Amino acid sequence: MKYIKRNLENDILEASKQFPVVMITGPRQVGKSTLLDHIGRKQPIINQITFDDIEVRKDAVDDPKLFLDKYKTPLIIDEFQYAPELLSYIKIVVDEKRKSSLYNDENPNGLYYLTGSQNFLAMKDVQESLAGRVCIENLHGLSTREINQDDAPLFIPNIELLRNRKPTKRYNINDLYSRILKGSFPALYSSENIELAKFYKSYINTYLERDIKDIIGVRDEVKFLKFMTSVAARTAQELNLNEICNDVEISNPTANEWLSILKNTGLVYLLEPLTANPIKRVVKSPKIYFMDTGLACYLVGYTDAKTLESSAYNGAIFETYVISEVVKNYTNNGVDPKIKLSFYRDNHQKEIDLIIEHENTLYPIEIKKSMSPGKEAIKNFYVLENATHKNIGNGLVLCNIDKIQPIDTNNFMLPIEYI
Numbered sequence: 001m002k003y004i005k006r007n008l009e010n011d012i013l014e015a016s017k018q019f020p021v022v023m024i025t026g027p028r029q030v031g032k033s034t035l036l037d038h039i040g041r042k043q044p045i046i047n048q049i050t051f052d053d054i055e056v057r058k059d060a061v062d063d064p065k066l067f068l069d070k071y072k073t074p075l076i077i078d079e080f081q082y083a084p085e086l087l088s089y090i091k092i093v094v095d096e097k098r099k100s101s102l103y104n105d106e107n108p109n110g111l112y113y114l115t116g117s118q119n120f121l122a123m124k125d126v127q128e129s130l131a132g133r134v135c136i137e138n139l140h141g142l143s144t145r146e147i148n149q150d151d152a153p154l155f156i157p158n159i160e161l162l163r164n165r166k167p168t169k170r171y172n173i174n175d176l177y178s179r180i181l182k183g184s185f186p187a188l189y190s191s192e193n194i195e196l197a198k199f200y201k202s203y204i205n206t207y208l209e210r211d212i213k214d215i216i217g218v219r220d221e222v223k224f225l226k227f228m229t230s231v232a233a234r235t236a237q238e239l240n241l242n243e244i245c246n247d248v249e250i251s252n253p254t255a256n257e258w259l260s261i262l263k264n265t266g267l268v269y270l271l272e273p274l275t276a277n278p279i280k281r282v283v284k285s286p287k288i289y290f291m292d293t294g295l296a297c298y299l300v301g302y303t304d305a306k307t308l309e310s311s312a313y314n315g316a317i318f319e320t321y322v323i324s325e326v327v328k329n330y331t332n333n334g335v336d337p338k339i340k341l342s343f344y345r346d347n348h349q350k351e352i353d354l355i356i357e358h359e360n361t362l363y364p365i366e367i368k369k370s371m372s373p374g375k376e377a378i379k380n381f382y383v384l385e386n387a388t389h390k391n392i393g394n395g396l397v398l399c400n401i402d403k404i405q406p407i408d409t410n411n412f413m414l415p416i417e418y419i
Helices: 009-018 032-042 054-062 064-070 086-101 119-129 173-182 196-216 221-233 241-248 252-264 293-300 305-309 314-332 381-387
Strands: 021-025 047-050 075-078 112-116 134-138 268-271 287-290 341-345 351-358 361-367 395-399 405-408 411-415
Touching: 009 021, 009 032, 009 134, 021 032, 032 047, 032 075, 032 112, 054 064, 064 086, 086 119, 173 293, 173 305, 173 314, 196 221, 196 293, 221 241, 221 252, 221 287, 221 293, 241 252, 252 268, 268 314, 268 341, 287 293, 287 314, 293 314, 305 314, 314 341, 314 351, 314 361, 341 381, 351 381, 361 381
Parallel strands: 021 112, 021 134, 047 075, 075 112, 361 395, 395 411
Antiparallel strands: 268 287, 341 351, 351 361, 405 411
């Protein structure tokens, strides 16, 4: 097993210099523990414990104060959501360290590193108990730049900046869909001896049994799996819960609850429509994307890259791949994608796949699998002129072209390798 350097490393190291507690959330098996273990080899982290160990977990729940006294800081606590009782005691330790640091050279920062797969359970308690003391980082699966071990500065759609940006490795169409089919879980790239179907079957079983049933309390795992599959089949579409409810035969409140679970465990991302918009005809529903294309393909039933590329699913999964790469890029650079990313669609079916805001300027972006999308792809960019008071930058069409090419004076085709 080889370690793949994560682009979030630097942000975590900087956070540990400014905050006593750093919390890393994200889906199961995206490498949270491995990342902290790697950082711990660079930092003077003395101890590392995991609450996957039931005996260790029991000690923490039974006597949190004694438990923390037992382990020196800096300390990694893996899967800490199993013992939320620790939070109030961590707060006490942090506050004592801060007070003592006023009278000596002791560093009150970088004391605890917490990981948790279920940020919907942990986030509220952490934010309330450790307000002003914790930095929360979100880790996704591997980006393509991480797989290729390339630097990944923030993706800013300004064409002048993009001309100086180094693209990552270019894939031909077959290799690209093989990458999409494989997905982003680090284990699949750290070892060559893992069979995709077995990996995803095991992943889903673990997710349903440990996260959904044991921790969250959802008892109908079969129906929840059907719900996941229904969502995966609708990736890159505007969210329509009524359709999903009819498909799975569940109530709207149940669908909302289960969608929240998928969202907060990091399996899906909701891209919100452009806001602060004076035009009332703009839709209000978000678009939904599976963050791991391999998991989405497995759920829907695709096991072969050539079949996937020629299927009716190929455009949606290509768009899903591109959006997930952009979201990872922003997250890994310490920027909240929800603040910067949106899309546009109105009741006249005019749509812009992605809008990125940078320095009060909106950049419209279309996503096309084609190698020569042409002017048809930018036909709706003009709607932004009346939809916002912000500046409008150059437009982009992210596609499978091999180099940057102009469409007109203000719009360009851009290879996806520039993300």
